[in-house]
Amino acid sequence: MTLLADPEAPAPVEENHRPSTAKRLFGLLLPYRGKLVVIGLLAVVSIGLNLLGPLLLGRATDLIVTGLVSRSLPAGATEEEILARLREQGEDTLANVISTVDVVPGQGVDFPALGQLLMVILGLYVIGSLSMLVQGRIVTNIVQHAVYRLREEIDAKLTRLPLAYFDRNPRGEVLSRVSNDVDNLQRTVQLSIGQMLTSLVSVVGVLAIMLVISVELAVLVLVCVPIALVLAAYISKRAMPKFAQQWQSTGALNAHVEEMYSGHALITAFGRQEQAVREFAEHNEIMYRSSFSAQAISGLIGPATRFITDLNYVLVAVVGALRVASGSVSIGDVQAFIQYSGMFSRPIIDVANFSGQLQSGIASARRVFELLDEPEQPPAPAEPATVSPVRGHVEFSHVCFRYVPEKPLIDDLSLTATPGQLVAIVGPTGAGKTTLGNLLLRFYDLDGGRILLDGTDITTMTREDLRSAIGLVSQDTWLFEGTIAENIAYGKPGATREEIIAAAQAMCVDRFVRALPHGYDTVLDEEHGGLSAGERQLITLARAFLAQPAILLLDEATSSIDTRTEVLIQQAMASLRAGRTSFVIAHRLSTIRNADLIVVMDQGAVVERGTHEELMAANGFYARLYSA
Incomplete structure (x- = not known):
């Protein structure tokens, strides 16, 4: 009987010298570094164009405000004369607001300029969306190929494992690592590439624009970020052991189901259905508790970080209104800054919400890498002996x-x-x-x-x-x-x-x-x-x-x-x-x-x-x- 060949492979890496799970996950993507660079460039293009949108919308708001204010002012007067007259009348706040825009007394809204600006904004959003679409297609292609190679590596590993490994590990547990854990790892990598890269580029770009608009408001936003990150890290640390328990219990449950299914006739013949159901209920209860704990703890990250970012949003709106009243910034700039504040907080919230899936994916990755690190049967000799023809002594x-x-x-x-x-x-x-x-x-x-x-x-x-x-x-x-x-x-x-x-x-x-x-x-x-x-x-x-x-x-x-x-x-x-x-x-x-x-x-x-x-x-x- 011809059995599977014993492909030679390097000896397993010692525990002390194994790279971390995160590094090994990153190693899956190294063969696609060229495509990753393209993804990075597309992310910069799409996010950069989308970031220009609020800034240009702020300019459009200023055009409308300028036109409305200018139309209400007497024609022929200069801006300085109007500002001086308002201050004499005690309308200092209105004077400060008008001083932040270029008014032309007697002139209304410049609709041709406003229309051109809106068309530019529309074009930016269209190009940005197309770039994001192409980026998503490339990410999907990379992840699918990487997981395809990982499954091939696992399959080859299974042919090199000694029979003793299968003796001590239930078949359902092995299948769970090969199927459930790999699928979960795939989802994590898919989300990681898009989510992490997009969030990083977005945060850097938004921060740069906010500093240009107003350093004071940008500092106010930055004060709340470390608080949100520290809170998210603390909750994630608590959730990680629960996710490990969740996937271990998933493997145990699958092993039990596979065993009960393959022995269904015997279980029925001996009237052990109730015992099988009780054992299933026990495994199911353990899985329920570990999954509930993992999801409940990781589910706290989103609301906690959102509370911090929403509080920051309110502070920006209040302080921004005061800055408009003092004449330091225009209404359009404050409007743009509030949008940027939301755009700055959104990646942080998304990453915080994603951290639960990330922790789950890392737990699955560890189980997959544990399988790949199992000691293999000794490799074939460099110059193997041959017996031909075989006589059978x-x-x-x-x-x-x-x-x-x-x-x-x-x-x-x-x-x-x-x-x-x-x-x-x-x-x-x-x-x-x-x-x-x-x-x-x-x-x-x-x-x-x-x-x-x-x-x-x-x-x-x-x-x-x-x-x-x-x-x-x-x-x-x-x-x-x-x-x-x-x-x-x-x-x-x-x-x-x-x-x-x-x-x-x-x-x-x-x-x-x-x-x-x-x-x-x-x-x-x-x-x-x-x-x-x-x-x-x-x-x-x-x-x-x-x-x-x-x-x-x-x-x-x-x-x-x-x-x-x-x-x-x-x-x-x-x-x-x-x-x-x-x-x-x-x-x-x-x-x-x-x-x-x-x-x-x-x-x-x-x-x-x-x-x-x-x-x-x-x-x-x-x-x-x-x-x-």
Whole structure:
């Protein structure tokens, strides 16, 4: 059976030298630095043009005010004369207001100039909006490509992770990191590029214009900014642990749902629906509480910062009115400044509101990067050994292995299988039978000793070369979503239809496939198209038969098959085994009576070996198992 290749990759980075999550997120965007520069330029253009709008609208207001005031003044008088007359009459405030604009007594509103100014403002807004639209398209393109590459990296990482990782992590938890966390990270990066860059350019531009209009009013605005930022930072710090809990509980909930769904028939058969519902409710409650806490705390940022900015808005309006009354600035300038004050506060509020999503995204990013930082299985040697052709001489030499360091499983096991030999491995549950197969396939690496294939240490070979020589049929039948023909052909890419049918006939698959409405083109879904466990197992046997491997590893491969069919398969397998080394792991001892060598294991050690007749005559452990 050809398994996934073991692509070489650098060793994982040590914890102390890993960059921060923020730096690694930024690293996802580094390949697109050119486009990021374009985004920055477009942001400057769009925001710059939009920032000119309030300033020009202030000028338009001044034009209207000037025209209205000028029309009410007697023609022929100069501005100085009118101001002096108003001050003599005690109208100092009105005189101060008029002094801030260029009045022409007797002249009304200059509508041609006003119209031209409004058209310019409209053009600026149109160009600014188009620039923002293009910017958004480029941001979307960058983020989608970056996340596409990230998913590829995760997929490649999963092929390099040792089997032990999947043993200790629920499948739903892994899927949650690959799907939910990546999607959440994508949303965060998408919003970050647009939100952060736009906010930064906007704040800098608005501040510069406000300083030009009035330094005093600008200082008043700046006093409130640190207060809002400190408040937002304090609340964000409190929210971060809650978001981490939220995504951890999401992974746990998904793992539970996946487990309950895959075992639905068993749960129903044992009447454990209520217990499953209770466990779901417990996970759901934990997720609810962590999500509620995270959203509730982060939700305080927006109202708190908005209160500060709204208070600042009121102060600007009051002080600005006083400055107009004193003649320091014009009405149009104050109007523009109030608009700029809102534009200055808006990015701060937006960033504050976005901080909740940012904290959530960082929590998801940490979970994704934790997966990418997991220790990988050792890489293939720089100059791997090759065995061609593979004869099938397998030797276990003083093999030692343990899943948990403090709990030995296999200790100093030696075993030799010659080409063409049928070796049966038997023993009670937990004796280490399946583990031997996993060690031969290098799903796990040895703690001591060696395994030799035709005299070559398997650790000096690539995993792809090793596994391509071994046909595996495990006790857990695995079929993917596709046609029956595609599932059989998985053992030999490029197999012809005739080869597929021949393998199916040899393994008694053809007889029940012909009865299906679409035959070999029947699509197997998650429920495997209504096939029985025995029929699914026969398909996996046909897959191994088609591969014609040098070594066969059958781990309870006929456990779900009826006795009559098993006899037929044993006959077919006899021809397949000719010249090939076969390892058969079996609990039904009647199926391995004709084995060339029977190895009896107990507690990780070989306690007996020999033929069926020899072991029965010895009247030892095997004889007791057989009699039982």
